[in-house]
Amino acid sequence: MKIIVDKKGLLKFIDSIRKKYRLIAPVQKDEGLFFDAVSNTSKIVFDYINPKNTAKEFFFPIKDPILRYDSDSIEEVKKSKENIAIFGIRPCDARALSVMDKVFNWDTKDGLYDNRRKNALLIGFGCNKAGDHCFCTSFGYGPHESKDVDVMVYQLGKDEFMVLGVSKRGVGCVVSGKKASPVHESRRKELEKGIVFKKKMDVDKVYKKLDTVFDSDYWTGASFHCIGCGTCTFLCPSCHCFCMSDERNIRYRIWDSCQFACFTKHTSGHNPRPTQRERYRQRVYHKFSYYKKNFGEHLCVGCGRCTLHCPMKVDIFSIANGTLDINEK
Amino acid sequence: MKNREDYIPIPAKVVALRDETLDVLTLQIKPDEKVTFRPGQFFLLSVFNAGESAFAFSNDSGDIECSVKCCGLNTQAIHRLAIGDFVGVRGPYGNSFLDFIKGKKDIYLVAGGIGTAPIRSLLQHILANRNKFGKVTLLMGARTPADLPYMDELMALRKNKKAKVDVILTVDTQPEEGWKENVGFVPVILDKIKPKTKNSLVFVCGPPIMIKFCADTLSKKGFKGDQIISTLENRMQCGIGKCGRCNIGPVYVCKCGPVFTYDDIKKMPKDM
Numbered sequence: 001m002k003i004i005v006d007k008k009g010l011l012k013f014i015d016s017i018r019k020k021y022r023l024i025a026p027v028q029k030d031e032g033l034f035f036d037a038v039s040n041t042s043k044i045v046f047d048y049i050n051p052k053n054t055a056k057e058f059f060f061p062i063k064d065p066i067l068r069y070d071s072d073s074i075e076e077v078k079k080s081k082e083n084i085a086i087f088g089i090r091p092c093d094a095r096a097l098s099v100m101d102k103v104f105n106w107d108t109k110d111g112l113y114d115n116r117r118k119n120a121l122l123i124g125f126g127c128n129k130a131g132d133h134c135f136c137t138s139f140g141y142g143p144h145e146s147k148d149v150d151v152m153v154y155q156l157g158k159d160e161f162m163v164l165g166v167s168k169r170g171v172g173c174v175v176s177g178k179k180a181s182p183v184h185e186s187r188r189k190e191l192e193k194g195i196v197f198k199k200k201m202d203v204d205k206v207y208k209k210l211d212t213v214f215d216s217d218y219w220t221g222a223s224f225h226c227i228g229c230g231t232c233t234f235l236c237p238s239c240h241c242f243c244m245s246d247e248r249n250i251r252y253r254i255w256d257s258c259q260f261a262c263f264t265k266h267t268s269g270h271n272p273r274p275t276q277r278e279r280y281r282q283r284v285y286h287k288f289s290y291y292k293k294n295f296g297e298h299l300c301v302g303c304g305r306c307t308l309h310c311p312m313k314v315d316i317f318s319i320a321n322g323t324l325d326i327n328e329k
Numbered sequence: 330m331k332n333r334e335d336y337i338p339i340p341a342k343v344v345a346l347r348d349e350t351l352d353v354l355t356l357q358i359k360p361d362e363k364v365t366f367r368p369g370q371f372f373l374l375s376v377f378n379a380g381e382s383a384f385a386f387s388n389d390s391g392d393i394e395c396s397v398k399c400c401g402l403n404t405q406a407i408h409r410l411a412i413g414d415f416v417g418v419r420g421p422y423g424n425s426f427l428d429f430i431k432g433k434k435d436i437y438l439v440a441g442g443i444g445t446a447p448i449r450s451l452l453q454h455i456l457a458n459r460n461k462f463g464k465v466t467l468l469m470g471a472r473t474p475a476d477l478p479y480m481d482e483l484m485a486l487r488k489n490k491k492a493k494v495d496v497i498l499t500v501d502t503q504p505e506e507g508w509k510e511n512v513g514f515v516p517v518i519l520d521k522i523k524p525k526t527k528n529s530l531v532f533v534c535g536p537p538i539m540i541k542f543c544a545d546t547l548s549k550k551g552f553k554g555d556q557i558i559s560t561l562e563n564r565m566q567c568g569i570g571k572c573g574r575c576n577i578g579p580v581y582v583c584k585c586g587p588v589f590t591y592d593d594i595k596k597m598p599k600d601m
Contacts, residue, residue: 066336069377072415074340106584108569111335214598241573243566244336246378253336256572264564264574267382267401270537272563272577272601282600290579 002164003177004184010153010161011041014087014123017173021085021121024058026051035086044087046155049131050303054237055086055093056100059116062234064253066112066244077250079112085121087153092136092303094124094148096237102295103240112253121169124149128191133304135199135317144192154188162188201321203288203298209323210289214281218326222319223280225312230257232306232316233283238299258282280314288320336567338375338417339364341393343410349396349478350471353443354408358393360418366393367427368450369560369588372420373568379406383565385587386421387446389453393418396446396478422568423587426451426532429558434530435463439543441515441535442471445478447560448534456492463529468522470499470515470535474508497522516542526551533559537601544591554592561586561594561601577601 005013017023018041025044027036033051035058038044065077101117104110127134127143136143146152150170154162162180165171233239234255241263243256256263259279265271273279291299300316307315345357358374366372366386374395375381382403388394399408410416426447430436436455440448448467455462467486471477477498487496499511499518511518516539524531524547531552533543540559547557563575563582570584578598580586 067338069417072340074338074417076335076337103571106570108571110571214600240571243572244381246380249377251375251377251381256566256574258573266562266564267404268536278600285578286573286576290576293579 001171001174002162002180003174004180005161005163005177006159009177013163014041017085022082023085023087025087050090050305055089055097056237058084058086060113060240062255064112065250066253067251069249079115083119085123087123088125089122090127091124091141091143091145092301093237094122095141096301098148099297099299100238100240122149123151123153126152126154127195128155130195130197131304132198133307134197135201135302137197138201138203139298139302142192143195156184156187199317201317206288206320206323207292210285213323213326216326216328219277219281223276226276226280226314227312228259228261228276228279229311230259231309233257233259235305235309237303238301284320338419341416341418343412343414343416344392346412350476352399353396353478355387355394355396358416358418364393364418364421366421367425368454369426369447370421370423371587372418375417376403376406379403383568385447387449389450389457398443420568422583426558426588430530433461433463434528436465437524437529437531438467439515439519439531439533440469441539442476444535445469448532449479451532466495468497468515468519472501474500474504515539516546519543520546524550531557533557554595555590557591558588559591560588
């Protein structure tokens with residue numbers, strides 16, 4: 001079901017979601033635009049490429065308490081029963097969640113992630129323009145993709161929005177409004193077509209090429225500027241590596257990064273990935289090769305955050321795409 | 330196991346401790362729930378306030394036993410444990426040596442230093458099912474005589490005529506006095522004992538460099554890649570293929586391993 005609403009109607013719809021869910025939406029903070037809990041829908045920002053943080057942290061928090069321990073017992077930390085709804089999630093972030101579902105349900109399920117994920121409501125927001133580093137269309141989907149969300153919202157005009165129920169849960173949320181006509185749908189298609197992407201990669205070609213260039217010197221140059229700060233992995237909507245840490249009688253699951261020197265270091269002192277060359281190469285291979293081998297999909301979704309926020313402007317797009325130009329035996 | 334999904338360990342108690350060498354301690358741990366495991370598999374041992382790390386089972390059945398070398402922060406905390414102390418265990422995870430044994434085979438067990446721990450688990454399994462295996466040879470090496478673990482057990486095994494296990498010991502360099510066994514690196518002694526390729530399997534555990542040279546020695550003698558079986562010991566955190574640090578290429582050591590044939594290992598990218 002597709003309905004047409006004005007901004008007031010859209011805010012009313014978002015407000016109605018708040019009755020059953022804790023609402024997360026893009027809001028302006030001192031440090032920039034972030035996904036955060038919203039109590040007043042008028043604070044929601046509608047004009048943006050992507051918030052700095054991603055939707056993953058609401059399902060896979062930065063620091064997630066797992067258990068409480070003392071000298072002779074272990075007790076599970078009770079999780080909040082409150083379900084969350086995310087408004088304004090872009091198709092790339094929504095797809096990243098669908099992609100991450102696979103590793104978190106890889107024959108052993110991850111209850112911490114799954115329980116949050118299965119009760120959440122995702123309200124997507126189609127893009128009408130692309131960022132400088134966006135390359136989602138390289139992965140066989142686009143800025144108006146709706147299959148990974150429950151409800152999809154498109155902005156057709158300054159005060160005109162199309163709301164579309166996608167999943168069963170999503171359809172149940174979209175109740176009243178003017179029905180959309182084929183004119184509206186063609187308007188949406190026009191808008192989608194009008195988006196100009198500066199970057200496009202043949203990911204299948206890169207996938208095949210990566211099988212042959214693992215030992216290449218290319219990686220030394222490609223990773224030369226990387227300082228191993230891990231920003232790319234923390235802002236990535238699909239990076240899922242973590243470690244555990246015990247602090248004051250609570251064990252937490254904490255985000256970790258393959259870009260950190262000690263990530264793979266053995267107790268013996270041996271490190272399988274001793275320099276940034278191996279660590280950056282691991283990130284590229286995980287995104288464009290390994291994940292597809294194990295799960296049939298690329299772990300990168302092309303949101304461009306890693307490049308946009310990298311302090312050294314290391315560009316994963318150029319580095320992955322650049323492998324196609326390697327000519328060595 | 331019900332707790333697996335949420336990374337909650339099973340509460341357990343340390344019931345016995347035994348010093349194997351100056352820096353290797355064997356712990357016997359009794360979990361609140363029964364844990365059944367097979368040789369080659371691993372589990373995660375939690376010392377609360379220190380952390381959780383992966384260890385191979387060093388026995389075959391009953392309470393969990395593991396041998397830990399004091400190296401890093403977690404292993405130091407483990408070495409400070411006393412009998413009766415509260416710990417957590419999560420597992421078993423991974424595949425087993427037994428998955429690679431089809432039919433009655435002659436077995437060569439090649440172990441270096443702390444790498445003897447998982448081999449001991451397999452050795453106990455073999456001794457408990459002795460008639461299912463052919464000739465059994467154990468070759469164990471370490472830097473010095475003082476670094477050889479499980480010496481009491483192995484000396485008893487040598488004297489036990491019924492067990493029919495050939496125990497060969499070696500150390501890297503000639504000790505000052507009183508050493509009547511071999512001197513030389515494990516791969517060199519392995520070459521000397523002339524292992525027979527026919528209907529046999531070699532299980533190699535130890536430092537990566539020892540595994541490599543043992544595999545080279547064996548390959549030269551005509552052993553095929555699937556007759557040489559080893560374990561990879563990458564750093565792990567979750568044990569179930571999610572935390573993303575134990576992979577070598579697309580292979581997750583915790584899920585697909587830790588036991589691999591030399592054929593498998595050769596196919597992996599050089600990221601070890």
